[in-house]
Structure formats: C-alpha cells, structure tokens
Amino acid sequence: MKELRYLNPYFAKYKYHFLLGIMTTIAAQIFSLYTPELIGNSIAEIENYIKSGSANPEFVKNLLFKNIVTILITTLIAAILTFLMRQTLIVMSRHVEYDLKNEVFKKYEYLTQNFYKQNRTGDLMNRISEDVGRVRMYVGPAVMYTINTVIRFAVVIYYMCHTTPEDPAVGMKLTFFTILPLPLLAYFIFKLSTKINQKSTIFQQNLSALSSYSQEIFSGIRVIKAYSIEDKKQEDFEKLSMESNEKSLQLAKVQAYFGPLMLLLIGTSNLLVVILGGMMYINGSIQNIGVIAKFVLYINMLVWPVASIGWVSSLIQEAEASQKRINEFLKIEPEIQNENFSPMDFKGNITFENVSLTYEDTHIKALDNISFSVKTGETLAIIGGTGSGKSTIISLISRLYDPTSGVISIDGIKLPEANLQRLRDSIGVVPQEAFLFSDTIKNNIKFGKENATDEEVINSAKNAAVHDNIIDFKDQYETILGERGITLSGGQKQRVSIARAIIKNPEILLLDDCLSAVDTETEEAILNNLESVSKDKTTLIVSHRVSSAKNADKIIILEQGKIIQEGTHNQLVNQEGYYKELYLKQIAEKEML
C-alpha cells in the first residue's frame, strides 16, 4: 500500500464524493436487510398459524401482504441507494483517473530528450492508459467494495446474532458455524483472481504486440508492396495472432473456474445452515423455521462481499504495482530545468566557447571544443558531412541538451541562467526531419503562433515558397494532413515546417538542413525571402550545399565535431580545403544537369 499512498490527496480532493458514497452505502445496506427479516418473519407467522390451528387466516394474509409491499418498497429504495453509491464512488474514481492522466502527461511533456531515448513510446502509453486504469480500479471498485463489505458484515452479523432473542447463545452459535467456510472462500477467490489478472496481463501484452505490429505494417505498406513481401508479413501476423489466441484461451479457462467455485462455496454455506439449523430445530434450541430461512438469506448476502475481498485484494496488488511504475516516472527530475522566471528579451547574440558534447547513451563525442560567435542580425552557415555535429549545435542552442563542457551564451547570458521558456519563445527552429501533425495545414503553420491571422499564415507560407502548392489542393489551407488526409512530399513538408518557424517571427531562426528536399531554384527563392524576413534576426543555416551558404556572413565547416575551416564564401573558395572541394563538385554537378 506504500505506493498507493500517493493517491491520498486525491481522496481528500474528492472528499464530498467519498463521504456521500460511504453514507449511501450504509443506508443501502440497512434497507436491503428488510428482505431477509420480513421473509423470515412471514415464514414464522405461517408456521405459528399452522401450529396453533388458529381460525383467523385473514390476519396472516394481511400480514403477508403488508410484508410483501414493504419488501418491494425497501428493495426499491436499496436499489436507488446502490445506484447512488456507484454514482458517487465510481464517479470519484473517474475524476481521479482524469486528474492522474493529466498529471502523468504533464510530467512527460517536461521530461527531456534523454528520457525519451531511454523509454519506448509503447511503455509511455501504457503508463498513461493501462497503469492509470488499474489504479482507478483501486480508487473506485476496490474502495467501494471494501466499504460495502465492511458495512454489510457489521450489519448482517449483528442481525444474525440477534435472530433468537429468546436465547442469544443459539443465534451466535449458528452464526459462528455458518460463517466458518467464508474465509476459505475469500482465499480461493483471491488466488483465482490473481491468476486471472496474470493471464489477462499476458494476454494484453500479446494484444499490444499484435497492434504495434499491424500499425507498423500499415504505415510501411508502400515499402511492403514495393518489395512484395505481403505473404511473409501475413505469416508473421498469423503467428502473432495464434499466440494471442492461445493466451486468450488460457485466460478463458481460468475465468471459467470462477462461476463454479462461487456456486460450490455458496452451496456449501447454504447446506451448512440447513443441516446445522435443522438439527437445532429438531433438538428444540431453535423454535421456528423462520430463523433458518433468515440465516439462509443472510448467508447469501455475505457470499458476494466475501468473494469481493479476494477480488479486491488482487485489484489492490495490481494497482500497487501500477502506481509504483507511475511513481517512478513522476519522480524523475528533468536534467534541464528553468531556474529563471524573470522576463527577458533576447537579441540573438550567440557565442560558443570551447563547447564539447558527448552523448550520454552512445558515448559519441559529437562536438569537440567548438568556439564561434554570431552577432544579432547575422547569418551563420554550418556546413559538414553527415554525423559531423551540425544538428547537435542546433539542439544546444534551444537547450534540448546541455553541453558536457564549455559555455554557450546569448546576449552575454549563459544558457542555464536564462529564462528557458523565453529562450525557446525567441527561437524558431526548423528541424532536420519535418514533423507535421494530423491536422489542417493552417493549424500546422499556426502551431508557431496560436493567435496568428489568416493573412499571417498566408504570408509565411508565401515566404516559405509553399503557398502555390497549398492553393492547388481542393481544401487549400484547410487540407488535412497525415493519416486521414493527404501526404505531402518531403520538400512540401519541409516548407510547411519553415512557414511554421517564420510565422513566429523569432529573434533567432535555426534551419537544420531543411532545404535538402527542395530543388535549387526553390531553395534560392526561399533564401531570398528569408533574407528580407530575417533582416535583423540571427539565422543559422545548416546545409550540405554551398548554395545555401554562399550569402551567409560567416561559414563554419565541421568535421567529426571540430571546426576545420571558417570564413566567408569568398575567403573559403580561395582556400584549399573541404569547402572549395565541395564548391567545385557542386558546380560540376550543376553543369552536368
């Protein structure tokens, strides 16, 4: 229960639901006790009538009629109260589930890249859906049935002990013997529920493996068709599906024990009451059959709550394990945190001093003692082969990682001391892999500035040279992208992603190789537009093309995390080295076209 203590503040938050739930539970129990009482009394009256040979059947008839009506009314009230009990306690658990999901999701959003590298998406989704779901079973049903069981036990046992007012010892003795098998029932149900939960977890895991498999197939369907490996994939699917079928049969088998086990134990308890009660009736310690009838009804009222003790124990066990996993996530502190909340305006004066970065997980030294600076309004181009560390520089500026050593500062403020939120607000980044959401083109662009007007959206699309493509679509800016919509080409995606960064009108614009999939003419057009858009802004352009770099104020060439050349285009083409070679190679390619 240690881990589940985390939820106590939630119970406090919904204390009115909780208290009301307990009160309606008590009331429901009291009203449901009328039935066994009145049935027992009716039988007793009939027996008395027969025994005494009284000549007044009308009296018994009236009494029975009165009892039946009372039973109907009290049962109805008990039913309404039970409904209210669910409405308060189960509703409370749904509220807690909602709150907890939001809490976990919020935490996720704060965690850093390193966290996402260490945890698989599937696991993250499970925490938020399955684990939170299991915890809800504790907050809702487990708590509800526990309250229900405790109250019912207290009330029913009290009534059982008082069925024979003429000789209380008799009632107590009968009570003792009839509830004797109940702990056994709780134990068996606990064992069985634990087994059912285990099997059902295995089955769930199989199901999610099956759905991740299908999901990957559906997203990669073009490749699968192109390589014509549908049959092979079908076989794999059948194998997986067969496995999950086996698991579901195993689950069904264990579940099938539940009903018979219950019946067996209910039957045994009933039998015990009838045998013991019957013997006591014969030897005269019980004077009335009505008592036995009451006991049969009482014992049946206890069977479900007892079974629920077993079931609830296994629910709590599961919830504890789930809450433990959730707590582990909630405990993680993001290694990059904002420590400064004062308002700040950045002008985009960026300096790197002896910056090195070794990625923790791969131990790859991506940057090795890098120093450079870009002044407000300048454009810096970063050129280099794949894996030379270009994207790493971009991630460092928006502080997705902190450098292993060295200092990065903007306007003289060291990044760890800057207001992180404001820093990221002042940066417009176009990542190397454009990511668009399954939403309209307009919303994808407005992602950079939520309150942007349509005119601003169109303007930034024009500057990113994608407006003409967009108005060719039937729904234009309302065109839905992604799974339910159209798929953009690589170059179109890159340009929508550029529009998203431009619309933000940031002080610092970071373009990570985002023109790789557009042709040189479009590249030229975009660069021209950018020049006017980002006139007084700091711009970093990462590229492997000379054409992107030639107009920059400064160019740095990276190789294996080190700066091997730097200067302007004119300086670099007149120097032997990487840049000149690249320049000559790309000119030759252009002439061949």
Ligand code: ADP
């Ligand atoms: P570029 O953008 O120039 O292609 P990167 O900055 O992406 O290069 O990568 C530099 C080196 O760091 C590469 O060897 C790459 O494998 C490694 N690397 C890049 N990103 C990560 C990461 N998130 N985790 C671990 N290693 C990484």
Ligand code: MG
């Ligand atoms: Mg890169």
